[in-house]
Amino acid sequence: MSDTHETGGGNGAGDAREHVPDRARRRFPGISSRAYEHPADRSALVALRKLTGFDTVFKAMSGLLPERSLRLLYLSDSVRVGERQFAHLNDMLRDACYILDLERVPAMYVTQNPQPTAMCIGMDAPIIVISTGLVELLDEEEMRAVIGHEVGHALSGHAVYRTILLFLTNLALKVAWIPLGNVAVLALVTALREWFRKSELSADRAGLLVGQDLRASMRGLMKLAGGHHLHEMNVDAFLEQAEEYESSGDLRDSVLKIMNMLPRSHPFTTVRAAELKKWAATRDYQRLMDGHYPRRDEDKDTSVSDSIRESANHYAESVRSSKDPLFAFVRDVAGGAGDLGSKLRDRFTGGGGARHGETASEEGTPPREEPQDGPQEEPRGGAQDRRPGDDGPEERPGNDGPGDTPPKV
Incomplete structure (x- = not known):
């Protein structure tokens, strides 16, 4: 890509190739959004793009969606970016x-x-x-x-589904008074949110391709979580939070994570930062930066089954490598159904280890005591009467007494 200092003009809309950015970065001519899309996001989009008449149906729905109203709203009550207004943002957009x-x-x-937000609709x-x-x-x-x-969202076609998600969310609120009237709508909204969370991971990758500065992407996500006090924050410590979030707790915490995530359209910022850093370390990212990536003109030949298979493989690998207690329990069950009740109880209570003073055997059960000479009186409440999980109050890191307070929601 040539190094040039010419920047764009106009009112913020037009042909991007009339002008070139003011900073030299690697450019990706003809790049397909499949190059950076998360596997779950990609499989859904490929399937939708293959549906005959899909675009026609959704364009017909556009009359029901508040798109025209939103355009008029922002035109009348916001500032349009261009050469004469927020010119530095206009340059970055064209870049x-x-x-x-x-x-x-x-x-x-x-x-x-005042809330730091951005969207593409x-x-x-x-x-x-x-x-x-x-x-x-x-x-x-x-x-x-x-x-x-946000430009990555536009290239992937996410803006269409984002608009539909906004419409359905508002519709669910309006029909909530009808018995069972909003159940189907809420189910669709929940499914769309799960897809959209994955699409946010795709767009984070697009942001990295544009900025080509991983530390800047990390800082931006960290600021979204903790504000502008950058001198008080540390990227490595922030990523450690993501590691702790994934691996700590027991099944109860895993359930709470799911409940906290369901109403959100975006993944948590620590998770986004960790996922982006993980992708930046992959061979796929390096090949992309070297100029080896799928082209837009090949999209029509993309196999839906291959994309779905890749998505399934990704989820399977996520389960295998995840440190989350729920996924660990799933792996245990898949590995063998023996002693399922004990496994479930241990996962919910955080137990499963050997008792104090005992050494667990390889199978996780306490070793048998060798018989002693002479008759022995069996103590009441002995080890043979104990059951896994009857270990008294649960001890968890950080629960040191009355000084602990629950986190704010």
């Missing part, structure tokens, strides 16, 4: 579209909102909306990754 070879630059608006022509809270929070390279994230 991102140039690097990912997105021909038409989406319109972008800055809206007054729209059925026919996506628009990007960024809050003032985000503009004030991030530095230039962190913001570049965020804008690349």
Whole structure:
């Protein structure tokens, strides 16, 4: 890619290739969004793209969706990014579209909102909306990754499904008074949210491809979690939180993690940071940076079954490698159903280890005591009367007494 300092103009929409970015980065001509999409996100999108008439159906639905209203709302009550307004954001937007070879630059608006947020919505022509809270929070390279994230959504076609998700969420609230009226809608919303959480991981990868600065991407996610006090935070310590979140606790904590995640459209920030760093260390990422990636003109030949198989393999590997107590229990059950009750009880209570003063055998059961000479009176409540899990109060790290307080929600 040539090194140039020419930047874009206009009102924020137009042909990205009329102008080139002001900083030299690797460019990906003709790149397919499949190059950076999370396997679960990719399999869903490939299947939808293969459905005959899918685009026609959703365009017909556009009359029911509030897209036109949203466009008028942002046009009338937000600031449109361009040469004369938020020019530095306009340059970054054109830079991102140039690097990912997105021909038409989406319109972008800055809206007054102290919460740091950004989104890409729209059925026919996506628009990007960024809050003032985000503009004030991030530095230039962190913001570049965020804008690349949103352009990645546009390239993948996520904006269409994001708009549908917003519509269905509002619909669920309106029909909540009807008996069972919102059950089907809520089920669809839940499924869409699970897919959308995976699409956020895809867009994080797109942001890294645009910014090409992993530390900046990490800092941006860390600021979303902890604010602008960057001098008080540490990327490595932040990633350690993700490790602790995945591996700590027992089955009860695993259930709570699921319940906390269900209403969210985005994964937790520590998880996003860990997933992005993991992807940046893969051979796939290195090959992509070396110029070996799937092209857009090959998308029509993509096999749905291959994408679904890849997604299934990814989930299987996630279960095998996960340190989450729930996945560990699933592996135990898959490995053998023997003593299932004890395994389940131990996972829920955090038990399963040997008692104090005893050495567990290889199978996890206490060793038998050697018989002593002479008659022995069997003590009441002896080891043979104990059952796994009858070890008294559970001891967990950090529960040191009354000084502990539950975390704020």
